[in-house]
Structure formats: structure tokens, C-alpha cells
Amino acid sequence: MRYILELSYKGTNYHGWQTQKNAHTVQDELNSAISKLLQRELQTIGSGRTDTGVHARQQFAQFDIEEIKKPAKFIFQLNAILPPDIYVRQIFSADSDFNVRFHATERSYEYRISFTKNPFLKDQSCFYFKPIPDVQLMNEAAVLLFKYTDFQSFSKYKTEVNHYHCYVSQAYFIIENDMLLFRISADRFLRGMVRTIVGSLLEVGEKKISVSDFELIIQKRNRIYAKASAPPAGLFLTKILYPEGKLIRLA
Numbered sequence: 001m002r003y004i005l006e007l008s009y010k011g012t013n014y015h016g017w018q019t020q021k022n023a024h025t026v027q028d029e030l031n032s033a034i035s036k037l038l039q040r041e042l043q044t045i046g047s048g049r050t051d052t053g054v055h056a057r058q059q060f061a062q063f064d065i066e067e068i069k070k071p072a073k074f075i076f077q078l079n080a081i082l083p084p085d086i087y088v089r090q091i092f093s094a095d096s097d098f099n100v101r102f103h104a105t106e107r108s109y110e111y112r113i114s115f116t117k118n119p120f121l122k123d124q125s126c127f128y129f130k131p132i133p134d135v136q137l138m139n140e141a142a143v144l145l146f147k148y149t150d151f152q153s154f155s156k157y158k159t160e161v162n163h164y165h166c167y168v169s170q171a172y173f174i175i176e177n178d179m180l181l182f183r184i185s186a187d188r189f190l191r192g193m194v195r196t197i198v199g200s201l202l203e204v205g206e207k208k209i210s211v212s213d214f215e216l217i218i219q220k221r222n223r224i225y226a227k228a229s230a231p232p233a234g235l236f237l238t239k240i241l242y243p244e245g246k247l248i249r250l251a
Helices: 026-038 071-081 135-146 193-205 211-220
Strands: 002-009 055-064 086-094 106-114 168-176 179-186 235-241
Touching: 002 026, 026 055, 026 071, 026 086, 071 086, 106 193, 135 168, 135 179, 135 193, 135 211, 179 193, 193 211
Parallel strands: 055 235
Antiparallel strands: 002 055, 002 086, 106 179, 106 235, 168 179
């Protein structure tokens, strides 16, 4: 049977989600915990990757195994094995042709910027030590993301993708509780895309570049024209959507 786990994690202590050589990742911890619990080697497939130090309020991972007779007990035992910064929230079943990566219809991220130096937010926000940027200007520039679909300018080099097209459905800044939040949703994201967009938009807010300059960055379709990426600690993967009825909740 194909099982789907919904999980959350704090990415501070990990070199991202995806398993890689000579690095400690969230996927490694999940694979190890499931394998230990089921007493067999097992590999999961994630709905997408997050970079080093990036967090996830909602991430999904799939694996195939014979029937899990007591799903609630399975989650309880799995969480007991996993480190405290990784938490499995729910377990679902799905058809054998379902894929957590390719069947996702929308993904959402939030980037958090703190205006005060708060030691309790050090690993979960970006401390912004400059004057508050012009949020209205940044939102004017963010609207331009709806106008285009090719975001190669905001992608890391040497990524394993066939194209750089993404359809952005939401992108805006808002101030809440002394924090500046950037929220963005799209059908897919390129590696490093959100942090590079945030870094470029902050330069608009600081009036180092204009809204027109930001649009020109998009049009150039080359990473050398975009600005420095915002630090990873402020970034959260917040939501992944699937077509209704694809996931059947078990516990």
C-alpha cells in the first residue's frame, strides 16, 4: 500500500530535506526512523526539497509497505523515535499511482523578517537591522510576479529542471506582530527561488533599485542580475495542496 505522511520540521540542524552524501538531512532521519520501526530498509519520496536551514510547517512524504494495521499507533511510535525537531502530524493512504511531488497543485512559502533582535527567533526569522523598508513599493514589485512565468533569474545554477516556468498565484508582504512576512504561492518553485525573490524585493523596499528594475531582473532570465538571497532561517514551507479525494486520512 502507498502511505503518505504529513510532517513538520525545524530545519536549523539539517542540510535541507533531501538525502545527500556526507550530510545530515530531514529525509535521512525520517527514513531511519521508519526503517527502525518497521524493521526493514525503507526510502521515502518527498513532495519537494527545502534547503539547508529552511523549515516546514507542512511537508509530505510517501512510502510503500504492506498494510499498517494501527496507523495511530504507528505515528505515535514514529514520533517517539524521531528527534524533537521533526514531527509527523498525520498519515494517509493513496492510490498506487499517486505521487506526492507530481500531484501537488500548489505550494506556499512564508518568509519571516524580524525588526527586533530576538534570541528566541534567531533560527526562525531573519533579523533586519536596517530601517523598515517601503512595504508598499515591495508589494507593487511583487505584483509583477503574476505577469511572468519564467523565473530563471531567481533560480540557483546547475539545477536538475527541464524548464524555469512557475505560475505564481499569490505574492505579498504584510506586517504582523512587529514582523514583516512575505507570502507566496505557486504551482512549483525553483531551487532558491523564494529567498532570491525576497532578497531582490528588499532592495526595492530599501530604494536601491526601482520597481522597473525588479521587472528587468525577471526579464533578463539570468541569475547574475538578481540580488543576494535572503538568509535561510526566515523561510518556511507552509502548505502543499493536492486534488480533493487523493489522500484518505487514516490517523
